[in-house]
Amino acid sequence: MPKTITPNQLLGEIGETAVRLRFLNMGFQFDVRSRLEAGIDGIAEVMDNGKPLARMIAVQVKATDSRRYASEDGEGFNYLLRSEDLSYWQGSNIPIIIVLYRKSDGTFYWQEVPKDAGSEERRLHFDKNQNVLDVEAVDRLAALTVPKAGFGYYVPPLGGGEEALVNMLPVTLPTEMFVASTSHTAKKAAGILLERDEPARFDWVIKGGSFISFHDPRTSPCRHIVDLDQVEAIETSHFAFHDDEEERYNFSFLLRKALDHQVRGDLNWNKDRKIFYFKALDANRPRTFAYEASKKKTSTEVVNVSESKTDKTRVGFVRHHAFVPRFESLYDEWFLVINPTYFFTTNGFIPHSYPEALLSGKKRLDNSASLRGQIIMWHRFLTTSQREGGLFAQTSSEPRLNFGEPPSIALATRVPEDVWGSQKKVSEADDNQELLNFG
Template sequence: MSKRITDSQLIGEIGESAAKTRFLNIGFQFDGRSRLEAGIDGIAEVMDDGTPLAKMIAVQVKATDKAKYSNETDEGFTYLLRTEDLQYWRNSNLPVIIVLYRRSDETFYWKEIPNAFSVDERKLVFDKAADFLNHQAADSIAQLTVPKAGHGYYVPPLGGGEEALVNMLPIKLPAEIFVASTPYTAKQAMAILFDADEPSRFEWAIKGRTFWSFHDPRNECTAQIVDEDQVDVIDTSMIAHHEDIDEQHNFSFLLRQLLRHQFGRDLGWDKERKVFYFLAEAENQTRVFKYQSAVNRAEADVVNAVKDKKDKDRIAFVRHHAFAARFELMLDQWFLILSPTYHFTTNGFIPHSYPAALLAGKKRLDNNASLRGQVIMWHRFLSGSEVPDDDLFGPHQTDERYLEFDPPPVVSLPTTVPEKAWGSVKAKKTGEDSNDLLEGLELD
């Protein structure tokens, strides 16, 4: 009986050759292994513009002629790994990826095999857009060579540079600050103002029986908590640029209180999570903010009433744009370090019982562009600039404007930051509605 090469052997060889060509086309070297291989078909070496970097990735190629993958849709599919392959890969000292090649449509998809993958977690979920093997995947694959333990080292993104927006807003402070003596502690002073008949204001700080504020306490309700004959007006820099770290912390607290007061009409404060968030104007109602983005006029649903996927007449939850604020002094300049996030309520006012799951789901959808857009949006709001006259949002701060914010700095990076470096995107389960738990999550 004559020898015969099976169709399975033939498509396997074709798949390895096609994968080698694909890696060469995206700028990597690829060396195939001998026929004694037991689960690694080749080694890909990262190159930067033709320069080998001695950073290796183990590659296993699985090829098919024209068969559909499990649960395949236009968006993705699943792939079940073999138990013996998983056990073999777990001993690898190199990162391991699997490449799926289909000859009929010349498609390549790739996925990392996590070192901690157990034999009970053999199903990989592929996203056809995110996991396609092409030039856009080069940076993500190169990042796999960074050690997961220890301090690690940096694998530079491949290709040209870009401009990065720093999430720090320089603060322009008032030239003068009011300082007075007070017989009260901060808690005692707050209790006095709460019990008073006139409206209270709390954008002040007390430390060591010394009162600080940017408003004149003698002309406000705060006259009750200071010694009116002991009020001085001094240069703000004498306090703001103090070298003592405790004094800086006290001034930082004052800035946070001032931010709450200045934008109190439109920003709420979540004391537990320590974030500012856009207030709803009405129950279960979306609120829009129009502003000038980096290039075009834009608008954002800063309060978004998300409908239930199954019952369109019911509101599943309300998502509010929010940010965590930190004030830092750097080289005699105070900055507001702004970290965009989200706040969740049931109807715009009642805190949601399970915000963590909703936040995690939304964060997985955020990418570099959306975070950049949020920083720009927050700067436009806080600076009170570039808001169209016909905007329905209305005035968004008090008549007292003590804090002014300059635009966030822009830094030129020598190389482009890969999108996946901003965080891992959890793959959707093919054939299932990914919003079963996180109903109605979508990008604004």
């Protein structure tokens, strides 16, 4: 019996060839895998003006002759991801995209397989405007290859120059700090402070029988948890740049506690998500923070009240501007890394029971300009007392952390806005700079 090639086999080959040609015309390299592939048909390599960048994207091609996609209309459609494919893709160490090719109309659509997709069947939505595989998608595809873990990252620009803003604020430390012996654990010490009539303060660290803080414990309620005759002032640099990694970690924790003490009048700390967020002043009442951006005075609604979509007389949720703090040392300097985010409550005070969908929806609207504006806003907030005094209820003799301007870097080429997601109008700041995000 003579061998035959089925129409589906032929269509598969046509689809892979068409997708390879499309990537080549977009300026990518594309290598087709062998017949032993189990769910990845090819590897696309990002190139910049013909220069390979060793940044890879795994591509799974799905071809059809003329069939309509599920729930297809003029705006988009859905595609079902099979559990066996998802199980296979879970182990990938590079981004994976699905490319759909339809022979009848010569259309190409792409979408990233979510990294947290799991192994259960799920539908992937394709937007016919945003998910076309053509030269307009080059920068969004390149953005997929940027690692989002580790010390930091930024979106690599592939094409007109500009200034980029780094989300790191240089920290000016107090010149001295205080060390004392104590017989209490951190938990026991906190309990002692809370039991007393004086306002408790927690900008300190207890480790291995030693109490460490930037303020003199003899002048605060902390005198009740230390051995007063063992209090000693030392140079901050001794701990800040210690050779031992564990000591630097403890110092980083002390910096976070000191920041918590400084902003306690205006920000809350959520220990579960490890974020600072703006306090509401009253239930279901918005709050605005006015500040001066680089070119003009502006303001941001840092606590936003959103009405219910089904009942306009009722509050749906309250959104608070927030950020994830992280202190990092580079050579002989400490930085506060600010990753902007949001915190959701039901009325300004009670945490929302289902914040994940609200957060993901808001994050999809954030682009480079809005993130840049948030970094500027947080810098202005954290430095208001340095410039004007009085934001934090502290005396002039109180040791404190001071923050410098976020550094800027000249980029040879511009980061396209569509790398950051959907476009939206931004009013947080009037600054012609991008954001380099050290997450």
